[in-house]
Amino acid sequence: MLKIILLLKWKSLKSQLQYPANFLIAVAGISVIGVTDILLILIPTSAFETIGGWGFWELGFMFSLWKMSHGIHQALFSSFWGHDNLVRNGEYDRFLVRPAHPIWQILTSGFSIGAITEWLPSVTMFIITSSQVAIEWNVFNILFLLIILFSGAVIEWAVSLFISGFSFWFVQTQHLRGTAHTFLFRAMHYPSHIFGRAIPFILTFVFPYAFMSYYPTHYFFAIDSRIYSDFFPYATPLVAIIALAIGFAFWSIGLRNYQSTGT
Amino acid sequence: MIKALNLSKEFKVRQPGQGVLGKLKSLASPEYKIIKAVDDVSFEIQSGEIIGYLGPNGAGKSTTIKLLTGVLEPTSGSVKVAERIPTRDRTRNAYEIGVVYGQRSQLWWDLPLIDSFQILSAMYKLSELRYEENLERLVSLLQMEEFIDQPVRKLSLGQRMRGEIAAALLHEPPILYLDEPTIGVDVVSKNRILEFIQKLNQEKEVTVILTTHNLADVEKVCPRILIIDQGRIILDASQEQILERFGKKRLLEVEFEDQPFDLTLPVGEIVKQEENKLWIQFDRDQTSAFDLVGQFPRGRGIRDVSITEDNIESVIAQIYEHGLDG
Amino acid sequence: MVLMARTGLALITASLQEKLVYRFDLIMGLLRALIQIFVFHQLWAVLFTGVDDYAGFTLEQTQTYVVISMSIMPLLDRSFLPQVNERIRSGNIVFDLARPVYYGNLLLYQGLGQFAATLLTTSLPLLVFSFVFFSIAMPDSVFTWITFLASFCMAYYTAFLMDLIASLWGFWIASVWGLFYAKWNLLQILGGMYIPLWFFPSPFKEIVLLLPFRGVAFTPLSILVGGVAPEELPMALGLQIFWIIMLLWFSKFMYARVVKKLAVQGG
Numbered sequence: 088m089l090k091i092i093l094l095l096k097w098k099s100l101k102s103q104l105q106y107p108a109n110f111l112i113a114v115a116g117i118s119v120i121g122v123t124d125i126l127l128i129l130i131p132t133s134a135f136e137t138i139g140g141w142g143f144w145e146l147g148f149m150f151s152l153w154k155m156s157h158g159i160h161q162a163l164f165s166s167f168w169g170h171d172n173l174v175r176n177g178e179y180d181r182f183l184v185r186p187a188h189p190i191w192q193i194l195t196s197g198f199s200i201g202a203i204t205e206w207l208p209s210v211t212m213f214i215i216t217s218s219q220v221a222i223e224w225n226v227f228n229i230l231f232l233l234i235i236l237f238s239g240a241v242i243e244w245a246v247s248l249f250i251s252g253f254s255f256w257f258v259q260t261q262h263l264r265g266t267a268h269t270f271l272f273r274a275m276h277y278p279s280h281i282f283g284r285a286i287p288f289i290l291t292f293v294f295p296y297a298f299m300s301y302y303p304t305h306y307f308f309a310i311d312s313r314i315y316s317d318f319f320p321y322a323t324p325l326v327a328i329i330a331l332a333i334g335f336a337f338w339s340i341g342l343r344n345y346q347s348t349g350t
Numbered sequence: 351m352i353k354a355l356n357l358s359k360e361f362k363v364r365q366p367g368q369g370v371l372g373k374l375k376s377l378a379s380p381e382y383k384i385i386k387a388v389d390d391v392s393f394e395i396q397s398g399e400i401i402g403y404l405g406p407n408g409a410g411k412s413t414t415i416k417l418l419t420g421v422l423e424p425t426s427g428s429v430k431v432a433e434r435i436p437t438r439d440r441t442r443n444a445y446e447i448g449v450v451y452g453q454r455s456q457l458w459w460d461l462p463l464i465d466s467f468q469i470l471s472a473m474y475k476l477s478e479l480r481y482e483e484n485l486e487r488l489v490s491l492l493q494m495e496e497f498i499d500q501p502v503r504k505l506s507l508g509q510r511m512r513g514e515i516a517a518a519l520l521h522e523p524p525i526l527y528l529d530e531p532t533i534g535v536d537v538v539s540k541n542r543i544l545e546f547i548q549k550l551n552q553e554k555e556v557t558v559i560l561t562t563h564n565l566a567d568v569e570k571v572c573p574r575i576l577i578i579d580q581g582r583i584i585l586d587a588s589q590e591q592i593l594e595r596f597g598k599k600r601l602l603e604v605e606f607e608d609q610p611f612d613l614t615l616p617v618g619e620i621v622k623q624e625e626n627k628l629w630i631q632f633d634r635d636q637t638s639a640f641d642l643v644g645q646f647p648r649g650r651g652i653r654d655v656s657i658t659e660d661n662i663e664s665v666i667a668q669i670y671e672h673g674l675d676g
Numbered sequence: 677m678v679l680m681a682r683t684g685l686a687l688i689t690a691s692l693q694e695k696l697v698y699r700f701d702l703i704m705g706l707l708r709a710l711i712q713i714f715v716f717h718q719l720w721a722v723l724f725t726g727v728d729d730y731a732g733f734t735l736e737q738t739q740t741y742v743v744i745s746m747s748i749m750p751l752l753d754r755s756f757l758p759q760v761n762e763r764i765r766s767g768n769i770v771f772d773l774a775r776p777v778y779y780g781n782l783l784l785y786q787g788l789g790q791f792a793a794t795l796l797t798t799s800l801p802l803l804v805f806s807f808v809f810f811s812i813a814m815p816d817s818v819f820t821w822i823t824f825l826a827s828f829c830m831a832y833y834t835a836f837l838m839d840l841i842a843s844l845w846g847f848w849i850a851s852v853w854g855l856f857y858a859k860w861n862l863l864q865i866l867g868g869m870y871i872p873l874w875f876f877p878s879p880f881k882e883i884v885l886l887l888p889f890r891g892v893a894f895t896p897l898s899i900l901v902g903g904v905a906p907e908e909l910p911m912a913l914g915l916q917i918f919w920i921i922m923l924l925w926f927s928k929f930m931y932a933r934v935v936k937k938l939a940v941q942g943g
Contacts, residue, residue: 090472091469091473094468094472098458098461098468098469099458099461102462102501176454177454178454180416180419180421181449181451181454183419183421183440184420184421184449185444185474186441186442186445186473186475187473192473195469196458198460346421346422346423346437347422347423348361348362
């Protein structure tokens with residue numbers, strides 16, 4: 088199945104490159120966003136030194152972890168963003184008459200330009216910031232980093248899959264997705280512990296995005312977690328598995344409802 | 351091959367309120383209406399048949415197809431396709447069937463047509479050899495050589511539909527469902543598609559279920575016809591049987607030398623009169639055209655006579671309009 | 677005039693009804709905006725801990741700025757412009773261009789309908805909520821209110837012209853999606869929607885202050901929270917006017933090119 092996904096991504100990339108000007112403008116446009124993102128960290132820290140005890144480099148490192156994970160998500164899992172339309176346009180009528188599982192078919196249904204645009208800014212950010220913070224790199228660290236990055240992408244996807252489940256009942260779920268995205272795109276620049284009680288709770292237990300970068304950063308800096316458990320800096324892979332199981336289960340219930348009611 | 355027994359599918363539809371007040375009210379206490387899209391339907395389709403599945407809009411055609419393909423679960427009753435229950439054995443069933451929806455595409459919109467075939471070949475786990483063979487055969491039969499390297503979004507509707515059919519048949523399914531495959535397709539492509547379906551059926555013994563609004567298509571390729579109306583099968587018969595039972599009306603058109611006259615006929619009915627022409631409808635069981643002409647008063651010069659027979663298209667149009675008794 | 681008013685009213689009610697159809701979506705949208713307000717409100721509270729002011733700006737001013745910004749910025753987010761791109765791709769744009777009204781104005785009227793609907797369903801509820809739950813300080817001088825409103829009208833028009841120009845690019849670029857996305861993000865950062873420009877480090881700040889983006893958010897908002905001294909006011913407003921003239925000229929120039937291109941190619 089992985090073969091099909093890679094085949095499709097490769098072919099899509101090839102077809103996008105048929106219009107190189109268009110493609111390059113889109114890549115440049117989204118890379119610009121990569122720059123504005125870092126400004127959300129740079130400007131407050133240039134005025135106030137630290138946010139919640141962390142300086143620019145620490146925050147930049149944390150954000151680059153998130154952004155690389157997000158890049159993996161965009162490359163592999165982002166076709167679920169348009170799940171509303173898949174249901175509304177009756178695409179499931181075609182997914183369900185093919186031998187592959189619908190989830191595989193959705194993963195192979197499209198190609199987002201974000202698959203490439205996140206990589207340049209995030210990896211650059213990671214290389215620069217990780218040289219400015221005190222981290223001793225060893226084989227174990229690097230292995231853990233790779234696991235964290237992939238697990239983070241799975242966490243983002245798990246939430247997306249969970250939200251997708253709602254579109255089997257409701258026509259429009261964009262703003263529900265948008266609510267999750269507000270946490271994803273606006274709260275990940277800053278350490279969760281500055282936000283009082285409600286937001287860290289949501290980022291840990293509802294949309295567990297804090298496990299993409301906030302908690303793992305504690306591991307790399309070898310510091311204790313300020314909120315909840317000291318185990319959380321190691322918990323990302325486990326959270327990814329649990330979140331995916333929940334997301335998948337809910338989506339499956341939605342699909343069963345679709346098959347019996349044909350919404 | 352395909353067995354449907356007392357098959358029913360009900361939908362709960364929320365009744366939208368009227369106006370702002372009604373809308374608010376329906377938000378608080380929604381009212382539901384149960385619609386029986388498919389209502390106690392039974393039929394059996396043998397291997398190698400081509401079935402025309404007909405009915406007016408909203409009669410339950412698409413719902414039946416979705417039940418047969420395993421997309422929807424029946425509310426009650428059962429479906430068996432090649433001895434399997436499609437919803438329970440979805441993956442295995444998928445290898446047995448090919449589905450074409452005329453209204454939507456199963457191809458990858460931005461990629462060249464050939465890429466869609468490659469991806470599907472991987473999805474159905476075809477061997478390299480089998481894929482090459484099948485593709486070559488389909489490309490030449492459906493004459494897709496000149497556009498197979500084009501992105502799907504650039505294809506004409508007729509070209510795309512040929513691509514859709516090839517995509518549905520790449521894994522050589524013994525059953526093919528076609529849902530409105532010729533809608534909006536130009537005449538040349540349409541004939542090519544219909545000829546292809548017949549050939550496929552004759553050579554590979556593929557069972558075909560064709561739903562369409564185009565009755566001429568059905569007349570051409572479907573020996574057996576099922577008509578559904580308001581969720582119920584109202585007719586299941588061969589073309590000959592249908593003509594035999596309903597196609598009894600004939601229309602006699604007579605052109606006289608001069609102005610017509612008052613005429614009373616024991617059988618038949620004058621349906622139209624215009625200058626020196628007369629149209630008489632009659633039942634072929636009751637009388638013949640020859641007898642009718644014989645009843646005209648002598649001395650009236652007849653310039654021309656012609657007879658129109660019912661065909662399957664007009665018969666079915668009548669059934670749609672008046673039901674079985676009309 | 678009467679006709680125009682009636683058309684306007686019809687457009688407003690149409691947009692309003694459209695919003696009310698998807699109530700679930702509307703409520704989730706409000707929730708989303710509230711989260712955003714809360715995140716940035718909290719961010720500044722944390723940053724100002726133990727600090728009285730930054731370059732003369734207080735926590736209360738900054739929080740008022742971001743809360744008002746996030747309540748009224750949805751007014752500038754026009755969802756119809758991607759549709760313009762869709763009409764270009766489908767070729768239906770020729771019908772729009774053939775109408776007796778300048779296409780830009782047609783879009784502006786549509787946009788105003790959306791503006792009114794968003795104001796009633798999104799911005800006003802957000803403002804009411806913010807007044808109740810957050811500490812924000814409103815100006816008491818009538819002059820400040822008047823200059824704010826004037827500046828905000830210009831902000832609206834500036835944002836509109838930017839969108840118009842971006843969508844006109846659609847005649848040359850097959851997909852302007854990336855352009856829109858980049859533009860909206862530039863507005864959010866360089867326009868000062870999230871972070872007031874007074875926190876920007878020099879000389880970055882001085883450059884950003886000359887760009888058109890500040891006219892969309894920073895100028896009206898900083899006037900409202902008393903961040904613009906009376907002697908700086910002519911400069912701030914003058915720059916807004918200057919950029920409107922430039923953008924207007926550029927959009928008309930592009931429009932003429934589009935019409936010419938369509939005439940040559942026949943769509």
